[in-house]
Amino acid sequence: MTGDTTTVAFIGLGNMGIPMALQLIAAGHRVAGYDVSADARAALVTQGGIASDNLTEVVAGADIVILMLPNSDIVTQVTSDPEFQAGLHADLFVIDMGSSEPMVTRALAEHLAGIGITLIDAPVSGGVRGAASGTLTIMVGGSGPAVDRVQNVLTPLGRIVRTGPVGSGHVVKALNNLLSATHLWATSEAMLVGERFGVDPKVMLDVLNGSSGRSGSTENKWPNFILSETYDSGFGLRLMLKDMRIANALAVELGVPNELGDFAAERWADAAEDLPSTADHTEIAHWIASRAH
Numbered sequence: 041m042t043g044d045t046t047t048v049a050f051i052g053l054g055n056m057g058i059p060m061a062l063q064l065i066a067a068g069h070r071v072a073g074y075d076v077s078a079d080a081r082a083a084l085v086t087q088g089g090i091a092s093d094n095l096t097e098v099v100a101g102a103d104i105v106i107l108m109l110p111n112s113d114i115v116t117q118v119t120s121d122p123e124f125q126a127g128l129h130a131d132l133f134v135i136d137m138g139s140s141e142p143m144v145t146r147a148l149a150e151h152l153a154g155i156g157i158t159l160i161d162a163p164v165s166g167g168v169r170g171a172a173s174g175t176l177t178i179m180v181g182g183s184g185p186a187v188d189r190v191q192n193v194l195t196p197l198g199r200i201v202r203t204g205p206v207g208s209g210h211v212v213k214a215l216n217n218l219l220s221a222t223h224l225w226a227t228s229e230a231m232l233v234g235e236r237f238g239v240d241p242k243v244m245l246d247v248l249n250g251s252s253g254r255s256g257s258t259e260n261k262w263p264n265f266i267l268s269e270t271y272d273s274g275f276g277l278r279l280m281l282k283d284m285r286i287a288n289a290l291a292v293e294l295g296v297p298n299e300l301g302d303f304a305a306e307r308w309a310d311a312a313e314d315l316p317s318t319a320d321h322t323e324i325a326h327w328i329a330s331r332a333h
């Protein structure tokens with residue numbers, strides 16, 4: 041690390057990883073990207089980044105490793121990969137910016153701490169647009185000094201909110217997405233009723249957005265991805281379902297009643313069974329409409 045320039049290994053170059061890696065490069069950091077997919081590595085290079093297929097080298101050369109992977113199972117797979125482990129060195133910081141399972145994150149943090157490596161969780165909201173514009177909300181779990189130490193690589197990505205000890209960012213993220221998915225389902229049903237009566241959907245959204253029915257679904261998802269019929273938010277339907285299940289499992293583990301959350305996840309699971317694996321989460325609205333008689 042020299043001055044404010046940090047060497048970052050960016051692992052997971054998907055819908056979110058690539059625009060985030062590009063933001064870090066634009067902020068002056070040295071970034072080496074890694075992904076199992078050769079296409080993903082090529083996409084970063086095409087957009088002006090540097091990518092490697094050598095996981096050990098990328099980790100060994102880094103001050104900070106950022107993980108932007110689909111789920112905890114894959115985080116565990118990558119961090120226990122002998123090629124990853126061969127690159128580990130003292131004083132390395134690992135930031136899991138994907139939406140992972142808080143209890144798995146806690147256990148991984150303890151394990152890494154035992155070998156002198158600090159894990160911070162810093163999942164994000166704001167989607168692909170927020171990633172591309174450096175306006176994500178970043179939910180950061182970790183000790184104060186640890187978060188201070190990595191702040192210069194998080195700042196270019198968005199607004200930092202310190203949520204508490206390690207794992208707490210992943211808790212807040214999963215709960216946010218459980219709410220977001222539940223709002224999206226409820227909004228999609230309400231929009232159908234209004235439309236069936238003959239109200240213009242744009243007028244409905246105008247009213248909702250000036251009223252208490254407002255949410256991210258009425259302000260962003262419906263106007264930008266559903267009414268436009270593009271369904272291209274860049275956030276997969278199955279990733280949303282994964283987050284809902286993380287939140288629901290947490291409620292069980294903590295002994296808190298969670299009836300609506302469980303019901304919402306069952307409904308989203310029905311949609312996931314019907315829709316292709318690549319479906320965007322905003323396709324839920326179309327799917328709900330397609331079942332209305």
Ligand code: NAD
Pocket residue numbers: 051052053054055056057074075076077080108109110111114117118137138139140164165166167168273274275276279280
């Ligand atoms: P994505 O599926 O587009 O990208 C994931 C990337 O990880 C892919 O390029 C894949 O090849 C790579 N990968 C998979 N296994 C790997 C391995 N073993 N080693 C290295 N790379 C591997 O997913 P995304 O939409 O970028 O989401 C990433 C994370 O961020 C998820 O946890 C998701 O829930 C969360 N998230 C996504 C959004 C969004 O709008 N897309 C928003 C907030 C949070």
